[in-house]
Amino acid sequence: MAGWRQAVELAMTDEEIETLTALSRSRTEPARRVSRAAMLLAYRETPSFFAVGRRLGAHHQTVQRCVERAVADGALAALDERPRPGKAPVITPAAKAWLVSLACDKANEHGYPHELWTTRLLARHAREHGPEAGHECLARLVQGTVCKLLGQEEIKPHKVRYYLENRDAEFEQKMAEVLYVYREVQVLKKTAARSKKSDKPVAIVS
Numbered sequence: 001m002a003g004w005r006q007a008v009e010l011a012m013t014d015e016e017i018e019t020l021t022a023l024s025r026s027r028t029e030p031a032r033r034v035s036r037a038a039m040l041l042a043y044r045e046t047p048s049f050f051a052v053g054r055r056l057g058a059h060h061q062t063v064q065r066c067v068e069r070a071v072a073d074g075a076l077a078a079l080d081e082r083p084r085p086g087k088a089p090v091i092t093p094a095a096k097a098w099l100v101s102l103a104c105d106k107a108n109e110h111g112y113p114h115e116l117w118t119t120r121l122l123a124r125h126a127r128e129h130g131p132e133a134g135h136e137c138l139a140r141l142v143q144g145t146v147c148k149l150l151g152q153e154e155i156k157p158h159k160v161r162y163y164l165e166n167r168d169a170e171f172e173q174k175m176a177e178v179l180y181v182y183r184e185v186q187v188l189k190k191t192a193a194r195s196k197k198s199d200k201p202v203a204i205v206s
Contacts, residue, residue, distance in 0.1 A: 016075045077144030095135035103157040117157035119146045
């Protein structure tokens with residue numbers, strides 16, 4: 001006789017619950033993601049692998065694996081298949097900085113009809129635009145990874161009060177001025193190097 005399987009505690013944020021609820025009702029998402037979203041929501045109400053399995057017509061071990069992965073990796077990460085054996089794509093510091101900067105913008109600044117980002121929309125935008133920005137590692141970015149990366153920086157883009165970055169309205173102009181100074185210094189150095197009038201070293205202070 002199989003031993004009793006003790007229920008595990010599954011904690012989820014309000015945003016995760018909202019996302020799972022939408023996914024569980026979706027008719028366009030893959031069936032496995034819809035099924036797993038329904039499992040996690042059902043387990044939150046009734047923390048029993050057997051009860052959830054009977055309710056959804058799934059084996060209790062399937063429910064258990066889904067819940068245990070949600071506990072280990074996060075509720076949204078549990079919706080996707082685990083990476084296959086091999087070297088996993090590494091999110092570079094530059095790609096992470098790009099994603100965090102993006103999350104500090106408003107969604108409507110990037111052509112979307114609403115003001116606030118969701119982690120799902122951020123993941124999709126990063127997949128579509130990250131590689132062309134020079135971040136190939138974001139081509140297969142999933143929502144769970146977005147939650148993890150933003151969580152490390154304590155950024156919650158779905159809440160307005162968490163916009164952390166104060167943009168300087170004159171940033172582009174100032175950046176152009178600084179780049180102009182650097183270019184001018186390079187020209188002066190090349191001119192001094194070609195000059196044969198003096199053997200004395202030339203120092204440039206900017």
